[in-house]
Amino acid sequence: MADRYLHLTSTTTGRFLTRKLGLPQPARLRRWTLETPTLPGPVLHLTAGDSAVTDELGTVLAACGPEIVARADRPAGIVLDATAVDTAAGLGAVHAALHPVVRSLAPGGRIVVLGVRPSPDDHHQAAAQQALEGFVRSLGKEIGKGATVQLVRVAPGAGAVAGAESTLRFLLSPRSAYISGQVIEVTDAAPDAVADWAAPLAGRTALVTGAARGIGASVASVLARDGAHVICLDIPQAQEDLVRTADRLGATALPLDITAEDAAERIAAAAPDSLDILVHNAGITRDRRLANMPADRWASVIDVNLDSVLRTTDALLKAGTINRGGRIVATASIAGIAGNNGQTNYAASKAGIIGLVRSLAPRAAADHGVTVNAVAPGFIETKMTAAVPLFIREAGRRMNSLSQGGLPVDVAETTAWFAQPASSAVNGQIVRVCGQSLLGA
Numbered sequence: 001m002a003d004r005y006l007h008l009t010s011t012t013t014g015r016f017l018t019r020k021l022g023l024p025q026p027a028r029l030r031r032w033t034l035e036t037p038t039l040p041g042p043v044l045h046l047t048a049g050d051s052a053v054t055d056e057l058g059t060v061l062a063a064c065g066p067e068i069v070a071r072a073d074r075p076a077g078i079v080l081d082a083t084a085v086d087t088a089a090g091l092g093a094v095h096a097a098l099h100p101v102v103r104s105l106a107p108g109g110r111i112v113v114l115g116v117r118p119s120p121d122d123h124h125q126a127a128a129q130q131a132l133e134g135f136v137r138s139l140g141k142e143i144g145k146g147a148t149v150q151l152v153r154v155a156p157g158a159g160a161v162a163g164a165e166s167t168l169r170f171l172l173s174p175r176s177a178y179i180s181g182q183v184i185e186v187t188d189a190a191p192d193a194v195a196d197w198a199a200p201l202a203g204r205t206a207l208v209t210g211a212a213r214g215i216g217a218s219v220a221s222v223l224a225r226d227g228a229h230v231i232c233l234d235i236p237q238a239q240e241d242l243v244r245t246a247d248r249l250g251a252t253a254l255p256l257d258i259t260a261e262d263a264a265e266r267i268a269a270a271a272p273d274s275l276d277i278l279v280h281n282a283g284i285t286r287d288r289r290l291a292n293m294p295a296d297r298w299a300s301v302i303d304v305n306l307d308s309v310l311r312t313t314d315a316l317l318k319a320g321t322i323n324r325g326g327r328i329v330a331t332a333s334i335a336g337i338a339g340n341n342g343q344t345n346y347a348a349s350k351a352g353i354i355g356l357v358r359s360l361a362p363r364a365a366a367d368h369g370v371t372v373n374a375v376a377p378g379f380i381e382t383k384m385t386a387a388v389p390l391f392i393r394e395a396g397r398r399m400n401s402l403s404q405g406g407l408p409v410d411v412a413e414t415t416a417w418f419a420q421p422a423s424s425a426v427n428g429q430i431v432r433v434c435g436q437s438l439l440g441a
Helices: 003-007 014-022 054-063 090-097 123-140 160-172 214-225 236-249 263-270 295-319 343-368 390-398 408-419
Strands: 043-047 077-081 110-116 148-154 182-183 205-209 229-234 252-255 273-281 321-333 371-377 430-433
Touching: 003 043, 003 390, 014 043, 014 371, 043 054, 043 090, 043 110, 054 160, 054 408, 077 090, 077 229, 090 123, 110 123, 148 430, 160 343, 160 408, 182 430, 205 214, 214 229, 214 236, 214 273, 214 408, 229 263, 236 252, 263 295, 263 343, 273 408, 295 321, 295 430, 321 343, 321 408, 343 371, 371 408, 408 430
Parallel strands: 043 077, 077 110, 110 148, 148 182, 205 229, 205 273, 229 252, 273 321, 321 371, 371 430
Antiparallel strands: none
16 A cells, blocks of 8 residues: 555645644655666765774775765765764764764765774773764664665774675665665675676576565565576465566466475475575564464464474474575564564564574584574565554554655665675574664664
């Protein structure tokens, strides 16, 4: 269902009325298209303090695509190197760097603050670096005009910034339109080479569950756009839509109930050359308050959304079906972070996904050379959310820093970033695709 309020506020009359009434004024977001693959302007590279990685960061930014400058009247992006901030007084350099330029950021612009992990041994450094998180989340709420703000933490020491290239490329592009106020940590793992950034997944095989429609179909489409051969999996009851999606993408359709005991074996059989990317997107809701929820409604949601993910992931890793350098991406939800009325089963299953990612990620990387991450969507415009009652739907759309719902492609673009070979240093991350929702903020 179209967001009529967003359309209204894009008109002269609508802007006047909403301004007079003090109502939200969402800006239309600039998303990736073939015609607009990059930000429409230069990116400012600023430094707070005497950073040891300034030159290294400059080299990485120069490889990302946009023109990198030290001064601009209307920058499309701003990258602030705050890795050297290690005292409370040092935070003044953050203010000094951004205060003069923040108003000049172009509509739909991007701000990325680069920090380092808070030290367990230096509480002054830890306090200063943790302060950047509060700063970024607050700036994301006030920046407006469809702009976004993120914090990227790198490992201390030389060479760590190189692992952040895929993350900086993503955040400084139209692909990250519905992500704001996020903290992303990258390790010092060396990124795998990408031969062609226009098709970073070329030669890779991906499997997407729940791919017949909605977010899953969009994920499959973006992975195929980026060069992957995609296996689209969904329940046999959705076979007609599944085949239609697969045919449109030149993909393979795999009608299969992911909860089946032999699901992992059948997935392995469908990918004789193994998988490079496994996307756990399949999910269901069976909403009801706990006092009114029978056991079967609880069990079905846990089985599809969580237990099947655990079982198939374990089996595919054990069998070696996921290649070294592979990527596992699961779909969590802000419901798993903030909870939701009438969704104790769903929220439990999605919080479980977060627990799975945090626990499995370091071991999967060490034992199998595979990264494990999750997207956590907020209010995304789908057929399911279109069926939500009007006032609840409007609240879901407006209760975030961008004052609008996201699109399935926003989740898909984030998944594709996780899936890139250059994202080796991105592991164990839960990234909210929610426009910086007020829920669980």
